Amino acid sequence: MDIFEIDGPVKLSGTIEVAGAKNAALPIMAAALLAPGETVIPNAPNLADIRSFETLLASLGAAVGRDRTGRLHIDATTIDTPVGEYEIVRKMRASICILGPLLARCGKVKVSMPGGCAIGDRPVDIHLRGLKALGARIYLENGYIVAEAPPGGLVGAQIFLGGPFGSTVLGTDNVMMAATLAKGTTVIESAACEPEVADLAHYLNAMGAKIRGIGSPRLVIEGVTELKPVTRPVIGDRIEAGTFMVAAAITQSRLHIRNCDLDNMVAVADRLRSIGAVVEPADDGCNVVMSGAIGPADITTQPYPGFPTDLQAQFMALLALADGNSVITEKIYPDRFMHVAEMNRMAANLRKEGPNVIVAGVEKLIAAPVMASDLRASAALVLAGLAAHGTTVVQRVYHIDRGYENIEEKLNGVGAAIRRIDV
Ligand code: EPU
Numbered sequence: 001m002d003i004f005e006i007d008g009p010v011k012l013s014g015t016i017e018v019a020g021a022k023n024a025a026l027p028i029m030a031a032a033l034l035a036p037g038e039t040v041i042p043n044a045p046n047l048a049d050i051r052s053f054e055t056l057l058a059s060l061g062a063a064v065g066r067d068r069t070g071r072l073h074i075d076a077t078t079i080d081t082p083v084g085e086y087e088i089v090r091k092m093r094a095s096i097c098i099l100g101p102l103l104a105r106c107g108k109v110k111v112s113m114p115g116g117c118a119i120g121d122r123p124v125d126i127h128l129r130g131l132k133a134l135g136a137r138i139y140l141e142n143g144y145i146v147a148e149a150p151p152g153g154l155v156g157a158q159i160f161l162g163g164p165f166g167s168t169v170l171g172t173d174n175v176m177m178a179a180t181l182a183k184g185t186t187v188i189e190s191a192a193c194e195p196e197v198a199d200l201a202h203y204l205n206a207m208g209a210k211i212r213g214i215g216s217p218r219l220v221i222e223g224v225t226e227l228k229p230v231t232r233p234v235i236g237d238r239i240e241a242g243t244f245m246v247a248a249a250i251t252q253s254r255l256h257i258r259n260c261d262l263d264n265m266v267a268v269a270d271r272l273r274s275i276g277a278v279v280e281p282a283d284d285g286c287n288v289v290m291s292g293a294i295g296p297a298d299i300t301t302q303p304y305p306g307f308p309t310d311l312q313a314q315f316m317a318l319l320a321l322a323d324g325n326s327v328i329t330e331k332i333y334p335d336r337f338m339h340v341a342e343m344n345r346m347a348a349n350l351r352k353e354g355p356n357v358i359v360a361g362v363e364k365l366i367a368a369p370v371m372a373s374d375l376r377a378s379a380a381l382v383l384a385g386l387a388a389h390g391t392t393v394v395q396r397v398y399h400i401d402r403g404y405e406n407i408e409e410k411l412n413g414v415g416a417a418i419r420r421i422d423v
Pocket of ligand 1: 123127332
């Protein structure tokens with residue numbers, strides 16, 4: 001099992017490149033199931049989660065692989081086993097987004113009910129509600145969700161997809177994908193507006209779907225009879241970009257971050273500017289510059305265009321070094337605070353009270369052995385390690401490999417000193 005040894009504090013400088021977005025690529029890989037033939041995603045990131053999804057698609061009958069240039073090919077001509085097995089689904093909750101496309105393509109699908117995970121309960125009731133509204137019969141059988149389309153196929157409907165924590169990203173993806181091949185018109189109200197959902201919708205339209213209102217909470221989908229595979233890249237990963245922005249700020253450095261669209265990151269740029277960083281558009285991305293005291297800031301995570309929950313842990317590492325007190329409120333996953341205790345081991349002063357964390361800024365962080373608990377929490381520990389005095393040891397690095405492509409190589413390329421060691 002790999003660990004990271006991170007020497008700090010370091011100064012960073014130069015250009016760092018963001019990969020294709022994991023959370024756009026995963027549902028788009030599922031969308032490939034809608035169209036017999038070969039879909040190509042030229043810039044699908046090379047990550048553990050993407051490889052798990054490749055295994056899932058192959059288990060359904062698709063032919064999946066990378067060519068010599070790294071482009072991901074998915075040939076979904078044959079889908080003979082529309083079953084998402086427990087052994088694969090339990091590793092990655094995003095597997096749930098095969099439900100909508102397989103229901104539309106095969107008329108019947110079984111997917112293991114995903115369990116909870118380190119960041120919270122993560123139910124799928126809204127996904128199922130949406131698919132039922134399209135006419136599917138849905139029941140639970142031995143831990144599997146079974147969904148069956150009515151004899152004449154799915155039928156468009158008006159569907160409200162709001163839940164107790166706002167919209168649902170993969171729930172919107174699932175229902176939108178199923179609706180592309182339903183008869184008639186589907187209107188999804190309270191659709192998730194995340195750029196990754198919009199990217200999937202654009203992908204589907206390139207395949208021949210008819211989706212309007214992309215990027216808004218009201219999607220209107222005219223069903224079509226068939227979709228064709230396409231070759232199309234995914235958007236840059238705004239969470240990886242945001243992680244590098246924090247890397248610049250927490251090390252009092254200047255970084256040029258490439259393949260990032262600031263228009264998708266307005267809330268993130270706003271919080272960075274409020275603590276004193278300079279964030280400016282630059283060649284194919286942005287520059288982030290920080291010098292001097294880090295100001296405190298209050299942050300509340302919300303569905304897009306609000307501040308993303310997937311950057312909450314990273315900003316907590318940054319605010320731990322602020323000159324003053326901050327409050328971070330988690331409105332998407334109220335229990336997503338596994339990193340709090342670990343950062344406190346590095347001499348941060350964080351106090352969790354319900355869905356809030358009070359961050360009392362400290363002058364310096366001190367290196368310690370820490371344990372990664374989930375993907376974004378582990379990224380936050382790496383960021384803390386860049387600024388902390390001494391050598392931070394991060395265990396269970398496999399969490400970070402799920403969602404960041406070669407993070408240590410990328411950060412070392414701009415001046416970090418991170419060693420990956422197989423222990
Ligand atoms: N929710 C329900 N019922 C549902 C679905 C969701 O109550 O049927 C709740 C969730 O428990 C949560 C909220 O609604 O409180 C929002 O969850 P959402 O469904 O939007 O999350 P998701 O689609 O399962 C995606 C990302 C997550 C990211 C969230 C929120 C992918 C593969 N995953 O998950 O990414 O945190 O949206 O933006 O796109 C990550 O990359 O580290 C990650 C966890």
